[in-house]
Amino acid sequence: MNEKELADKFKQLYIDFDVYEEVYDCDMIVDMGVLRVAVEVKKQFSFKVMEQALRSKRYANMSYVAVPKTRRSTYHFPKMICKKYHKWNSAGSNSTDKVWTDFQYTVHLIEKHLKLHDGSAKYSSLFEHIDHHYSSNSSFTQCIRRYINKGILSQFYIDKGVIYLKFYSD
Numbered sequence: 001m002n003e004k005e006l007a008d009k010f011k012q013l014y015i016d017f018d019v020y021e022e023v024y025d026c027d028m029i030v031d032m033g034v035l036r037v038a039v040e041v042k043k044q045f046s047f048k049v050m051e052q053a054l055r056s057k058r059y060a061n062m063s064y065v066a067v068p069k070t071r072r073s074t075y076h077f078p079k080m081i082c083k084k085y086h087k088w089n090s091a092g093s094n095s096t097d098k099v100w101t102d103f104q105y106t107v108h109l110i111e112k113h114l115k116l117h118d119g120s121a122k123y124s125s126l127f128e129h130i131d132h133h134y135s136s137n138s139s140f141t142q143c144i145r146r147y148i149n150k151g152i153l154s155q156f157y158i159d160k161g162v163i164y165l166k167f168y169s170d
Contacts (some may be wrong), residue, residue, distance in 0.1 A: 001068055003027070005130040008042040010066045024059040025052075035108065042067055062105070102133035107153065110144070114156075114165040123163045 007028060010020050018031040028039040038056035042049045045067045053063045074136050109130045114121055121129075126144070127137035135139035147153045148163075 003041050003045070005045060006066060006068055007039075010039060010041060024056065026056040026059060029060065035105070036063070038063045040065050106130065106132045106134075106140075109162075111155065111165060114163065119165045120162050123158055123161050126163065141164070 004075050007021065014030045014032075015153060017033075018107040020029045020031070021027065023029045026038040027041040029148065030039065031094075032033075034060070038053070038060035040049050040052045040063070042065065049058070049065050049067070053065050089111045109132070110126065113126070114118065123145070127140050130140070130141045134143060143158075144153065145158065146157055148156050155166050159167060
């Protein structure tokens with residue numbers, strides 16, 4: 001599989017969004033409205049592609065590296081490096097630019113999920129559908145419930161095991 005074929009496969013994940021190829025020295029930019037994602041598509045993982053992904057953070061809120069998984073490859077090292085970088089990079093910022101925190105992105109995904117399901121969903125099913133930044137599904141559901149109850153996430157409410165998006169309209 002060449003890089004173009006890999007990019008076309010990855011592009012299918014973002015079919016609902018505007019996708020631009022070869023922009024700002026990035027292989028792909030996905031415009032999700034308030035969120036912009038840069039994607040570097042390569043045939044194999046390397047420090048060079050990591051450097052490209054780091055540079056592309058100038059143009060996007062998030063930066064991904066897309067590489068195919070092969071039968072012989074081990075992904076322990078790339079996963080470890082990317083996870084450590086991501087935790088370091090997303091530890092919080094007081095800057096005034098429009099960079100989202102992991103928490104803000106998780107909340108965005110919850111809102112998107114609820115909108116796709118007519119403004120409500122079974123609360124216990126959230127972790128099955130939301131790619132969150134919490135260390136476990138139980139901490140995810142407990143924290144979100146606590147933030148809703150404290151009014152931090154005032155756009156949601158929970159009633160009888162169902163989470164609702166306030167003021168939802170088609």
